[in-house]
Amino acid sequence: MNLIPASTLDPSSIYCVGKNYQLHAEEMLQWESDDLSVAEKAEKPEEPIIFLKPASSLSLNGRTSIPFFQGKPISNNMHYEAELVVLIGRDGENVSEKDAMSFVGGYGVGLDMTLRDVQMRAKEKGEPWLKCKGFRNSSLVSDLVPGDHILDPDMLAFELSLNNTIVQKGTPEKMLFDIPALISYLSYIYGLRERDLLFTGTPEGVGKVTNGDTLHAELFLNNCCSSTLLTVLDTVVDK
Numbered sequence: 493m494n495l496i497p498a499s500t501l502d503p504s505s506i507y508c509v510g511k512n513y514q515l516h517a518e519e520m521l522q523w524e525s526d527d528l529s530v531a532e533k534a535e536k537p538e539e540p541i542i543f544l545k546p547a548s549s550l551s552l553n554g555r556t557s558i559p560f561f562q563g564k565p566i567s568n569n570m571h572y573e574a575e576l577v578v579l580i581g582r583d584g585e586n587v588s589e590k591d592a593m594s595f596v597g598g599y600g601v602g603l604d605m606t607l608r609d610v611q612m613r614a615k616e617k618g619e620p621w622l623k624c625k626g627f628r629n630s631s632l633v634s635d636l637v638p639g640d641h642i643l644d645p646d647m648l649a650f651e652l653s654l655n656n657t658i659v660q661k662g663t664p665e666k667m668l669f670d671i672p673a674l675i676s677y678l679s680y681i682y683g684l685r686e687r688d689l690l691f692t693g694t695p696e697g698v699g700k701v702t703n704g705d706t707l708h709a710e711l712f713l714n715n716c717c718s719s720t721l722l723t724v725l726d727t728v729v730d731k
Contacts, residue, residue: 495635495723496579496598503547504685506631507678508575508604510541512667512693519696524615540669540677543621545604545691551629556605557730559627566623567607570701570729573694574652574660574709576645577602577633578671580688584679592675593645595684598636601650601711601725604691605630608700633689634711634725645671647715648722653708654701662695705729 511517517534558565581597610624642648645664652660664671674692678684701707707727712719 493637493641495637498600498633498635499552501550501552501579501633501687501689503550503687503689505682506545506547506549506689506691507682508543508545508625508691509669509674509693510543511537512540512669513662513695514666514668515696516694516698517668519698524612536668540674542678542681543625545626545631549626549628549631551632551727554632554726555728555730556603556629556632558607566627567610569607569609571606571608571698572652572654572659572701572707573604573606573698574650574662575602575604575691575694576600576648576650576662576664576711577636578675578690578692579636579639580675580684580686580690581639582686584675584684587676587679587684589672589676592672592679593639595675595679596639596645596671597686598639599642599645599648599711600634600636600723601709602631602633602689602691603652603707603709603725603727604694605632606698631689631691632725632727634709634723637711637722642713647713649712649714649719651710651712654699655706656708659699660695660697664692666695667693701729703729703731
């Protein structure tokens with residue numbers, strides 16, 4: 493199987509989905525409450541929570557870092573968020589969920605690096621998220637598996653290790669909004685373009701990284717008896 497090299501990615505838009513896994517939505521509620529002892533039940537939103545990252549956020553060298561402005565880092569708390577990433581294979585508008593999977597060009601595993609302290613301040617002030625999500629080198633994607641090699645994306649699974657310790661695991665079957673629903677929704681509201689990327693949301697277990705940390709993400713295909721490794725993403729956190 494020939495993978496689609498990440499170095500060839502040239503998205504018009506990078507779409508991301510917020511709180512698309514139940515347990516991650518609940519851990520976010522805990523942070524937002526400023527009381528980690530509070531356990532809250534997150535309700536599924538009526539529509540997907542969508543935000544954009546600029547194409548300039550895409551890192552093609554496997555490195556990420558907190559930007560500096562006027563000689564100072566803009567954040568003290570960068571988090572990893574591992575996600576299944578969908579490559580859009582052709583232009584699409586007003587796509588039904590029934591036809592949505594025919595617009596998938598590939599699957600990869602990615603990282604949506606997030607400046608959590610900046611995000612929390614933006615939420616408190618009711619300001620946009622762009623600074624905390626769209627900074628340079630905040631989007632990382634593995635080489636991608638061609639879409640026609642995956643008959644059922646619910647058989648995919650991914651995991652992330654931080655410094656050789658597994659910290660996140662996810663499967664599409666646990667998404668609140670599945671891939672067909674997301675593709676259909678985006679096509680009606682925004683319109684999709686060939687080579688767009690869709691980060692489908694992160695599961696629970698997100699956390700802080702520091703300079704020199706290494707992140708290793710893997711995408712698998714599960715079957716009844718075993719798992720097949722499809723692609724990997726290795727990332728280093730720079731100063």
